[in-house]
Amino acid sequence: MATFVRPRVNAWCDQKKLQSEAAEHRSLGVGKRTSSLPLLGTCERDEALPSSRGQDELRSDSASADPVLLRGIFAIGKQSCDVVLSARKLSWSPIQPEIPGDVLRTEFQHKEEFVELKDIFAIKLKRRRSVGQQNEGTLLGITIFICLRKGKNKLKDSTINLNNISEEHCNSWFRQIKDILNGFPNRPKSLKIIINPHSHKKEARQIYSEQVEPLFKLANIQTDVTLTEYKGHALSLLKECQLQEYDGLVCVGGDGSTSEVVHGLLLRAQIDAGRDTDSTFMPVRAQLPVGIISAGSTNILAYSLHGTKHPVTAALHIIMGHLQPVDVLTFSSHNRLLRFGFSSMFGFGGRALALAEKHRWMPSSQRREFAIIKTLANLKPEDFELLFLPINCFQAGSQRGSRKEKKEMIEEYVYQDQWQITNGHFLNISIMAIPCLCSVAPRGLAPNIRLNDGFMSLVVARNTSRTEFAKHLKRYTSVRNQFDFPFVETYTVKEVKVHQSNRSGSTDKFAKYVNFPTEEKYPWNVDGDLMETASEIHIRVHPQLINLYGCNTEELDESKANCSCL
Numbered sequence: 147m148a149t150f151v152r153p154r155v156n157a158w159c160d161q162k163k164l165q166s167e168a169a170e171h172r173s174l175g176v177g178k179r180t181s182s183l184p185l186l187g188t189c190e191r192d193e194a195l196p197s198s199r200g201q202d203e204l205r206s207d208s209a210s211a212d213p214v215l216l217r218g219i220f221a222i223g224k225q226s227c228d229v230v231l232s233a234r235k236l237s238w239s240p241i242q243p244e245i246p247g248d249v250l251r252t253e254f255q256h257k258e259e260f261v262e263l264k265d266i267f268a269i270k271l272k273r274r275r276s277v278g279q280q281n282e283g284t285l286l287g288i289t290i291f292i293c294l295r296k297g298k299n300k301l302k303d304s305t306i307n308l309n310n311i312s313e314e315h316c317n318s319w320f321r322q323i324k325d326i327l328n329g330f331p332n333r334p335k336s337l338k339i340i341i342n343p344h345s346h347k348k349e350a351r352q353i354y355s356e357q358v359e360p361l362f363k364l365a366n367i368q369t370d371v372t373l374t375e376y377k378g379h380a381l382s383l384l385k386e387c388q389l390q391e392y393d394g395l396v397c398v399g400g401d402g403s404t405s406e407v408v409h410g411l412l413l414r415a416q417i418d419a420g421r422d423t424d425s426t427f428m429p430v431r432a433q434l435p436v437g438i439i440s441a442g443s444t445n446i447l448a449y450s451l452h453g454t455k456h457p458v459t460a461a462l463h464i465i466m467g468h469l470q471p472v473d474v475l476t477f478s479s480h481n482r483l484l485r486f487g488f489s490s491m492f493g494f495g496g497r498a499l500a501l502a503e504k505h506r507w508m509p510s511s512q513r514r515e516f517a518i519i520k521t522l523a524n525l526k527p528e529d530f531e532l533l534f535l536p537i538n539c540f541q542a543g544s545q546r547g548s549r550k551e552k553k554e555m556i557e558e559y560v561y562q563d564q565w566q567i568t569n570g571h572f573l574n575i576s577i578m579a580i581p582c583l584c585s586v587a588p589r590g591l592a593p594n595i596r597l598n599d600g601f602m603s604l605v606v607a608r609n610t611s612r613t614e615f616a617k618h619l620k621r622y623t624s625v626r627n628q629f630d631f632p633f634v635e636t637y638t639v640k641e642v643k644v645h646q647s648n649r650s651g652s653t654d655k656f657a658k659y660v661n662f663p664t665e666e667k668y669p670w671n672v673d674g675d676l677m678e679t680a681s682e683i684h685i686r687v688h689p690q691l692i693n694l695y696g697c698n699t700e701e702l703d704e705s706k707a708n709c710s711c712l
């Protein structure tokens with residue numbers, strides 16, 4: 147029996163912490179806040195403006211331990227401002243003549259606004275060029291591009307214009323800020339982009355060129371774009387391409403495409419590391435992080451990672467280098483690796499996908515609804531045996547309280563290295579390493595699982611009436627507990643084996659895994675992709691095997707479910 151503490155690696159947490167510190171900062175401030183720039187801070191200056199203005203100064207503000215790098219005058223909006231660049235932030239306050247006794251004016255004058263440098267993703271010299279003008283144009287100043295939070299999960303880009311027509315002045319600010327931006331870790335400079343032009347209603351290309359590419363260009367990211375031409379194209383591309391040329395991969399498509407890219411990348415890592423992929427191998431981590439721009443009919447991976455399918459949010463996570471380690475599942479059969487993935491369904495979920503794939507000519511949403519209804523109409527249980535290594539929560543209190551409270555507790559878990567066996571007739575079995583948030587399931591298909599906790603969720607729906615099973619499915623679309631049915635069982639596990647029930651009467655439960663006879667193929671839904679395999683399958687979870695660009699989202703921005711077929 148092993149004991150361990152649930153890991154808490156979350157790059158975005160630090161980001162959130164800094165943002166809340168910025169919010170705290172702001173709450174100390176007086177005077178107006180710029181409403182269109184929600185992440186910009188405002189705080190009181192505790193020092194008077196220097197009398198000699200107009201020249202850049204190199205100073206050190208020892209009180210705040212945030213050394214001042216540059217100081218100068220720019221016009222921001224219609225106001226002349228004293229602008230200070232320190233190692234952590236860019237701040238400015240309006241310059242107004244002091245009138246003795248005018249307290250309000252003096253307070254206003256000392257009010258400072260700022261943006262943290264970690265929220266800046268690009269800087270450009272701003273010039274005006276008239277039609278036909280040959281040279282580079284008249285300098286107007288500097289434009290700073292920043293990443294702002296919009297609502298709970300969304301990010302958006304915005305600009306701050308620092309106007310000053312002096313070339314020398316602007317160039318020295320431009321170079322200094324550019325150097326700082328180049329020093330931020332994890333921000334990609336070169337990306338391989340893989341677009342599935344056939345995803346959903348064939349809008350992936352347009353989403354990329356209109357919403358994502360302009361942001362990558364602004365951030366000076368080199369891109370190498372491939373439009374996939376057939377299923378499996380991304381996989382063969384990743385077998386050969388020179389990965390060292392890139393800082394990351396980006397997939398524009400739905401869950402199927404993303405899963406193929408992740409599988410290809412992880413497979414490549416195993417080949418490069420010379421790993422023998424039998425069912426007990428310990429996989430090595432993927433060499434590159436993967437970004438997901440959602441453009442598919444199902445976007446569970448993007449929702450779980452960003453809390454929204456908003457392409458600009460995904461693009462900004464990539465540009466800012468927000469890395470989120472994510473657990474990955476391996477699926478093996480007869481001692482052979484079949485694929486890597488994040489989630490899977492067997493039984494109803496597998497059969498519905500197999501049916502949908504046979505009707506590819508239908509529009510995607512219609513196809514999905516048709517397949518769900520038809521599979522529900524022909525609902526039939528599968529006679530299977532399930533073996534799993536369960537994890538038990540050590541701390542009694544950690545199952546109570548809100549998700550946030552639970553997260554803050556120190557959670558200790560034991561996992562039993564003793565297989566548990568259950569068999570019977572199952573309608574559906576789901577095994578998920580990520581919360582599986584989506585527009586039809588705002589709490590997620592696996593609400594108790596995090597992206598990087600090292601566990602997987604096993605949800606078993608035993609045989610019941612069609613009406614009861616439909617009620618259980620319908621419950622996913624609400625915020626009520628979808629597992630609160632007598633025929634549903636949930637477990638947190640490390641490993642699962644699914645096997646057709648042994649009717650031979652053998653007492654050795656593991657003998658059948660050795661020499662398995664040729665058998666019927668069963669449909670599995672792995673991240674929305676159909677995997678047809680023999681009845682014996684072994685699923686393991688590998689903690690933090692890949693970095694994805696994004697954050698650890700707890701629930702959706704828009705918790706409105708929109709499934710109409712049930």
Ligand SMILES: Nc1ncnc2c1ncn2[C@@H]1O[C@H](COP(=O)(O)OP(=O)(O)OP(=O)(O)O)[C@@H](O)[C@H]1O
Binds near residue numbers: 344374400443444510
């Ligand atoms: N050019 C292509 N033609 C056909 N299939 C492709 C092409 N490129 C990729 N694929 C495959 O299409 C499958 C589905 O793609 P994706 O998940 O991006 O779209 P989707 O609209 O969400 O899919 P679905 O309609 O199956 O939910 C993936 O398995 C991918 O491998």
